Amino acid sequence: MKPAAVCYQRPDSVAEALELLAQDAEAKLMAGGQSLITLMNLRLARPSSVIDIGRLAELNRVFDDTDDLVLGALVTHRTVETDPLIAARAPLLADAARYIGHVAIRNRGTIGGSVAHADPAAEIPLATVVLGATFHVESVSGRRTVAAEEMFVSLYTNALAADEMVTWISIPAIKPGQGWGFVEFAHQHGDYGLAGAGCLLTVDPDGRIAAVRAGVLSMADRPLLFVADDAVGKMPSAQLWRTLADRWADACEPAVEDTDYARRLCRAALADALADAHRRVNAPGGGGHAD
Amino acid sequence: MRTDPPATLSIAVTVNGKQIVRTVAARLTLADFLRDELGLTGTHLGCEHGVCGACTVFVEGRSARACLMLAAQTDGLRVDTVEGLDQFEEADRLRQAFAERGGLQCGFCTPGFLVAAVELLRDPDAEKPLTADSVREALSGNICRCTGYQGIVAAVLDAATPAGSADSAES
Numbered sequence: 001m002k003p004a005a006v007c008y009q010r011p012d013s014v015a016e017a018l019e020l021l022a023q024d025a026e027a028k029l030m031a032g033g034q035s036l037i038t039l040m041n042l043r044l045a046r047p048s049s050v051i052d053i054g055r056l057a058e059l060n061r062v063f064d065d066t067d068d069l070v071l072g073a074l075v076t077h078r079t080v081e082t083d084p085l086i087a088a089r090a091p092l093l094a095d096a097a098r099y100i101g102h103v104a105i106r107n108r109g110t111i112g113g114s115v116a117h118a119d120p121a122a123e124i125p126l127a128t129v130v131l132g133a134t135f136h137v138e139s140v141s142g143r144r145t146v147a148a149e150e151m152f153v154s155l156y157t158n159a160l161a162a163d164e165m166v167t168w169i170s171i172p173a174i175k176p177g178q179g180w181g182f183v184e185f186a187h188q189h190g191d192y193g194l195a196g197a198g199c200l201l202t203v204d205p206d207g208r209i210a211a212v213r214a215g216v217l218s219m220a221d222r223p224l225l226f227v228a229d230d231a232v233g234k235m236p237s238a239q240l241w242r243t244l245a246d247r248w249a250d251a252c253e254p255a256v257e258d259t260d261y262a263r264r265l266c267r268a269a270l271a272d273a274l275a276d277a278h279r280r281v282n283a284p285g286g287g288g289h290a291d
Numbered sequence: 292m293r294t295d296p297p298a299t300l301s302i303a304v305t306v307n308g309k310q311i312v313r314t315v316a317a318r319l320t321l322a323d324f325l326r327d328e329l330g331l332t333g334t335h336l337g338c339e340h341g342v343c344g345a346c347t348v349f350v351e352g353r354s355a356r357a358c359l360m361l362a363a364q365t366d367g368l369r370v371d372t373v374e375g376l377d378q379f380e381e382a383d384r385l386r387q388a389f390a391e392r393g394g395l396q397c398g399f400c401t402p403g404f405l406v407a408a409v410e411l412l413r414d415p416d417a418e419k420p421l422t423a424d425s426v427r428e429a430l431s432g433n434i435c436r437c438t439g440y441q442g443i444v445a446a447v448l449d450a451a452t453p454a455g456s457a458d459s460a461e462s
Contacts (some may be wrong), residue, residue, distance in 0.1 A: 001339060007296035008317035008363045020296075037320070037359045038340045049296050050317070052364055078353075082416040102432020104347050104354040104407065189431040 003040035007049035031113035073112025092180040136168040152222040181276030195265035201277035219252035245270035302366035307375030324362035333373040344433030347403040373402035394446035396437035
């Protein structure tokens, strides 16, 4: 189908975009449009106006801060996938981006747009939750930050007010002693993930676990985060990964007909992601950014 | 007091090297603009929600779904369709290889495959040499209901192999 009648505006700055957004509660920001125009074509979304922020170059930039990688909301998935700096500093995010749709989608889709869309099957929300990212959010009334864990509320629903927009995303850069894993299962590459897991493992110099964070997609109305405090101090092992994967998959409530199948896929994705994370800690230089 | 935002607007787009100025409805997709306003019907419309890949075109040199863009978004930009692929030397090799390998039957999906394949062959970020697996992953966003993809993958691998060197990488 075709979009319903709509108006179109293309502001020249973030400030102007926020003004336009504040003036019309039925208007929608459009970054790459890869989710919004799909919904408009299907007439599931009928905004009064699209505010095209896709060309705001100020938000299409990447900064390498001391502890964080700071990404503008308009950085495309394709840039996340291919940029060497992002791969070195946030390898989990870069790898997750490979699974987003197809090249033509990733060329236009943006990380800020994915966060705004808040699809529970989406890779970027999952990666930001696992990595403990912070979103910088602006409106005409001011700025605030929202932790990734607080951002995703429910199906296609995030913690933003109607007049707010994501502008920047701070992602803690990977540190020595950390390893990561990302595993997704879909009918074919680029399709919606039936199950997927991201994991960030931190080990002490003596090889014991200092922290385990993992998240899963398509298993609830939002990306789910799991933290294994009881694994801290233990030695990594395949048995431990299986135990954690079992526990976390059992805690999922996938909204599909065959929940047993979904949980089995989830369990496999978690166990594989945990093992990959451990392998990458051990691999030479696998702790990520070499100082 | 604010003024109502426009539901129609004037856009200037460079399509296949030609400067086009038109007044369009804001709701008009790029695909419908190309087909209905400019008569460039090589851009095919299958699903109209970004799944099938038949409407793939280049926007500013990067592949994009013409059904997932508004014509208004291309104001001031460069758009190249399947009709404009001759500017890329890879296009001729691809067409030849598609014909030789049986990379099409009905041809509906072919324009999208050609645009995606031209991008793949020219992509500095794609790992070379291409393999059957990497071609399948790169073209996973284009659906063909006739060929079973074997001929398409073989054709892209053929076109990726410079003439005169060993046979295609696919065993």
